[in-house]
Amino acid sequence: MTNPYGGPDNNGAAPPTPRWAPAPPPQWGPAATPAARPARQRRFSPKLVVAVAGPVVAVVALVAVLGLAWPGFLNQKVFDTAALQQGVLTVLRDDYQLDANNVACPTGQSVEVEHRFSCSAQVAGVPKTISVTVKSSDGRFEVGRPQ
Template sequence: MSEPYIAPSWNAVPTGTTPPAPPTLSSPRNRQKLGIAIGAGVGVVLALVGILGFWTPGFFISTIYDTGALQKGVLRVLRDNYEIAADAVACPPSVPVDEGLQFSCNALVGGQQRPVTIRVVADDGRFEVVRPQ
């Protein structure tokens, strides 16, 4: 009597041998590939943050007033439009150009400091000087 015939399967392993181990991350080649993939992903994320962050204006860029020019502009409005005999104006440094922002400057009128309210009316730098009381 002969032994029955067993057809080989695709995953059959010859008798007396062990199947090959699946690839693991412990091999240097696989770790290198994983490192390259992670590095590339991090690089793409950093590039996007950098590009979007510096886009005009972005996360990292904000427009601020030139303090000297702002003070001259407020002084001119007080003298020419409101006919107030102001001697000087002092505004805070690094005021951001953000539409809707309201801040105060101090005007020197007749030796007395008087607060002057400024409103930013547009992101292009236009502002409004509120008539002092």
């Protein structure tokens, strides 16, 4: 009788060793896994969040209070440039009876009493400089004669 390995039966003796080598163990690592590993999620400690966010919120609140309420350096009143130019043109035409047009004033002029600045205009076709002086904190101003 023959054994399942194709040789003669050894009558209970150990089967002969196979003629092939066993397969190597599977390899683990980047070459064996083509899919990227999921990124590890970071968790922030609540104490860390409070330690960082608390001072930031306090500084923003302090700047808002000091900048807008107390000294008002972030809440400065300035003239509307278009309205200012129209007002200067009206004074030149109505009060000084001049043939004026093309008034141009600098932007961002603050509404502070005794603040002075210059505007330019065409008076009878000649470029002129007009001195403007702020007279009150509610925006009234005085227009000088063209120079």
